[in-house]
Amino acid sequence: MAEVSQDLTSLRVGFIGGGNMASAIGAGLIRRGVLKADNVWVSGRTTRTLGFWSDLGAHATLKNGEVVENTDVIFLAMKPQMLDDALAGIAKTITKCPPSKLYVSVLVGVTLEVLQTKLERIVQQPRVIRSMPNTPMMVGEGITVYCSKGTTANDEILVNALFSHVGISESIPETLMNAVGGLSGSGPAYAYLITEALSDGAVRMGVPRPMATKFAAQVLVGAGKMILETGRHPGQLKDEVCSPAGTTIRGIHALEQGGIRGSLMNAIEAAVTRSDELSSVPKLVEFVKRYFDMMSSSLILRKVCCSCCSHALRYENANFINLSRKFSSKSTVGCIGFIGGGNIARAIGNGILKSKLVEPPSIYVAEPYEPMQKPWLDLGTKVTNENGKVVENCDIIFLSVKTTALNAAATGIKNTLSVPVRDKLFISVLAGIPLSVLKKVILPVVPEARIIRSTLNMPLLIGEGCAVFSGDSSVTEEDIASVKTIMSGLGMCNFIPELQLNAASGLVGCGPAYMYIMIEALADGAVKMGVPRDLAIKFAAQTMYGSAKMVLETGKHPGELKDQVCSPGGTSIRGLHAMEKSGVRAALMDAIEEAVKRSEEITNK
Numbered sequence: 001m002a003e004v005s006q007d008l009t010s011l012r013v014g015f016i017g018g019g020n021m022a023s024a025i026g027a028g029l030i031r032r033g034v035l036k037a038d039n040v041w042v043s044g045r046t047t048r049t050l051g052f053w054s055d056l057g058a059h060a061t062l063k064n065g066e067v068v069e070n071t072d073v074i075f076l077a078m079k080p081q082m083l084d085d086a087l088a089g090i091a092k093t094i095t096k097c098p099p100s101k102l103y104v105s106v107l108v109g110v111t112l113e114v115l116q117t118k119l120e121r122i123v124q125q126p127r128v129i130r131s132m133p134n135t136p137m138m139v140g141e142g143i144t145v146y147c148s149k150g151t152t153a154n155d156e157i158l159v160n161a162l163f164s165h166v167g168i169s170e171s172i173p174e175t176l177m178n179a180v181g182g183l184s185g186s187g188p189a190y191a192y193l194i195t196e197a198l199s200d201g202a203v204r205m206g207v208p209r210p211m212a213t214k215f216a217a218q219v220l221v222g223a224g225k226m227i228l229e230t231g232r233h234p235g236q237l238k239d240e241v242c243s244p245a246g247t248t249i250r251g252i253h254a255l256e257q258g259g260i261r262g263s264l265m266n267a268i269e270a271a272v273t274r275s276d277e278l279s280s281v282p283k284l285v286e287f288v289k290r291y292f293d294m295m296s297s298s299l300i301l302r303k304v305c306c307s308c309c310s311h312a313l314r315y316e317n318a319n320f321i322n323l324s325r326k327f328s329s330k331s332t333v334g335c336i337g338f339i340g341g342g343n344i345a346r347a348i349g350n351g352i353l354k355s356k357l358v359e360p361p362s363i364y365v366a367e368p369y370e371p372m373q374k375p376w377l378d379l380g381t382k383v384t385n386e387n388g389k390v391v392e393n394c395d396i397i398f399l400s401v402k403t404t405a406l407n408a409a410a411t412g413i414k415n416t417l418s419v420p421v422r423d424k425l426f427i428s429v430l431a432g433i434p435l436s437v438l439k440k441v442i443l444p445v446v447p448e449a450r451i452i453r454s455t456l457n458m459p460l461l462i463g464e465g466c467a468v469f470s471g472d473s474s475v476t477e478e479d480i481a482s483v484k485t486i487m488s489g490l491g492m493c494n495f496i497p498e499l500q501l502n503a504a505s506g507l508v509g510c511g512p513a514y515m516y517i518m519i520e521a522l523a524d525g526a527v528k529m530g531v532p533r534d535l536a537i538k539f540a541a542q543t544m545y546g547s548a549k550m551v552l553e554t555g556k557h558p559g560e561l562k563d564q565v566c567s568p569g570g571t572s573i574r575g576l577h578a579m580e581k582s583g584v585r586a587a588l589m590d591a592i593e594e595a596v597k598r599s600e601e602i603t604n605k
């Protein structure tokens, strides 16, 4: 396996083709300090992408031969249909005979056999690795699979080390390359489309656009990471988000009615079919001809409007979002209580303990159901049947019972208090229950209680949650600081007006369940095309996670990021077409609408 710590700063790396994929790999590695910009050489057919590389401090040239002469590892990073042209470019511009070099192809569908045969035109016995990376490498969360021919063990170790610095990297048999590529290579495009559609659904229900896109991306980050870190089945994780007769199951129903699983499987099959087509040499030749015909007419267009066509990926100039996810405003919190010790309470409790905000004995949990008590006892927290005990001992109390159990929880407090209490901060996680109702139920039992209403999601468990809070004027600045401190290790935290809370919860609270079934469906699609199940689930989750992180870290529109994945006439656009035909966007918007309607039903009960 790769030695990720291996020092690669003296390695000289070349890219023939400096577009989207080369930028994701090369700029990702340079920005992480893995490669020195001065050791990177990049060539293009035109100057379109070269300015980006010069600005980065790399050597940019129109001569492919210069790249081969000056580097040890050469990435072939042009479109598959431009391979012949690029190799001819090397032969034409080389000034001295290239010694043995390692070639790494990122070309979708082009087999090792074809690569080797073609490379033999310029070098004897070429060492070649066929790889399939993806663009979230730019933020260090890519996936690369590769296979090789004629290489040495050191070549594989080196390439694995390079790719491992910017994400997951695995060697697989060549027979699986197209199938995995349909999931991981094209997958970011599906994930961006899903992000955009979730954001549209939330906007439709009244959430402002920047908030909707940020929450949608964080839901993908959290869900993907939950699968990768817990190793649990996506279906199991989905079940934990779906309360009986709750909001999420309504959303899931809408997704299933929209045929979401079939549609995602279709997307993978369509992309893999296109890879298989690109692997077939006669079809490739025919495609090259069509491509050149199209290119000659688009070159005329380019002359007319070259300023607007000349945008390459310019990540360093991109409007990076300062997420301020981890709050620095530290406020001290005393003991923290939970009335109701179920899934979401455990997610919060685990997160609090993981971030070492308090020790386990400072957490009090009232939970009557014995099997639910066990995990809390195992954590070393104090567990009781008496709600009153929790309220007496804690200043901040999470109300985390089922929505239908609110009145019973308040009665439970009243009946088990040994002394009168007042002036506590309650944070309700009950979907749909408005502040007015919460106050009516809590204030008679705990006078002067300040109440915050929230929607949180399960990826809190691994520090990648998304939480939204609302409170009225009784909630103090100090309360807000305490909430932010509690949330500091749990993920993204936002205060919003109560009016927007139901709409946001249709995305934030329920969203992970939508993601889990989509990850499961993407994995099913890859399994259908021959990828082993464990790899398929891991790659599907990582693809979702990495793509969502791209949206959050680059601040670019998901549509723009999606375009960077979709090569003209390539595999990803085939997959997207399959998804659009089955109405995936409408299904996702319906899911949010249904969940919000259910929240409103609960609110108005």
Ligand SMILES: NC(=O)C1=CN([C@@H]2O[C@H](COP(=O)(O)OP(=O)(O)OC[C@H]3O[C@@H](n4cnc5c(N)ncnc54)[C@H](OP(=O)(O)O)[C@@H]3O)[C@@H](O)[C@H]2O)C=CC1
Binding pocket: 016, 017, 018, 019, 020, 021, 022, 043, 044, 045, 046, 047, 048, 049, 064, 077, 078, 079, 080, 082, 085, 086, 087, 089, 106, 107, 108, 132, 133, 134, 135, 185, 186, 564, 565, 566, 567, 570
């Ligand atoms: N985008 C993605 O998400 C992924 C892409 N890939 C693979 O990566 C490869 C590149 O895709 P992508 O980066 O998106 O495409 P881009 O169009 O963004 O980049 C292609 C680059 O190749 C250059 N090029 C074209 N012909 C030649 C030539 N004869 N000599 C030197 N350079 C040349 C282009 O220069 P110019 O602009 O001047 O024409 C451009 O810089 C494809 O093979 C694709 O299958 C694999 C996985 C994911």
Ligand SMILES: O=C(O)[C@@H]1CCC=N1
Binding pocket: 108, 181, 185, 186, 565, 566, 567, 569, 570, 571, 572, 573
């Ligand atoms: O769409 C394409 O063909 C390329 C390969 C995988 C991702 N983008």
